[in-house]
Amino acid sequence: AYDVLIVGGGPAGAAAAIYSARKGIRTGVVAERFGGQVSDTMAIENFISVKATDGPKLVAGLEQHVLEYDVDLMKTQKAVRLEKKEFVEVELENGAILKSKSVVLATGARWREMNVPGEQEYRGKGVAYCPHCDGPLFKGKKTAVIGGGNSGIEAAIDLAGIVEHVTVLEFGDTLRADDVLVKKAESLPNVSIIKNAMTTEVLGDDERVIGLKYTDRKTDESHLVDVAGIFVQIGLVPNSEFLKDTLELTNRGEIVVNGHGETSLPGVFAAGDVTTAPYKQIIVSMGSGATAALGAFDYLIRH
């Protein structure tokens, strides 16, 4: 059995692996796709001490660093079940069962997509999901934000300071964001808000996004908005489906953790975007991976 088994090979999982292995304990990592969301990222300019890098480079660095240590790295393996018996057991899709004294869950999240024509084609070519990450790429350009919840309105306020104009498209007839955010957004001269708007298509010129199409749900009329960037802010989906009924999740599927990365199941820790920890970012995930690994080590020396 492992001392610590880490499920997930994104920044949180990689940090947890390094922190565990450095304690000299038996460490394993199972990852469906090593690198996680970072593999899909073009420019990374907020990873402190590295002025600019890109996803594939950072992922290669993560893997190299992990493999400096005695870590069992099991790539392209998906966990489908977790159960606590004498050990914590993690079942893989291929039927194998891994046993460990403690587990760190770091399975991350995925952005909820609009599922409209053009979205996949122009992903990374104008269709973006992270305003903190990609906002500056649209400096001086027109952008749209899809979604009028807290993250959408925060994105609009954030982008308004960088881009020429932001159009927020909300599906419903009211914005779901907090009042103070809505007031702030409405006070900005370069933000406009359209309600009852169902985005139907991302338009591009084969290279980049040039606009979007939406239907006014009241009049059924179709409209065009001329934008270079589209920020989709309709939610983040935690990769926690396989943990339902085994430990405490919020109604949005985030694993509930405390300040030590402990979940509701003793010996099972969690880190990164899959948890309730706020602000989903690389550096934040790495910090929480370190916390969860140290939490697991603390648990091991007491059991």
Ligand code: FAD
């Ligand atoms: P993830 O990166 O999501 O990794 C999860 C890992 O778990 C993966 O290895 C995955 O394959 C694995 N996994 C999932 N389910 C299972 C399972 N059942 N069994 C086994 N393995 C599983 N942040 C920044 O700080 N700066 C940026 O510039 C930036 N740009 C971004 C751009 C894009 C397009 C996206 C999508 C995100 C961006 N982010 C950025 C956010 C950042 O990538 C995430 O906050 C960070 O990757 C979260 O790390 P994580 O380790 O928690 O999860």
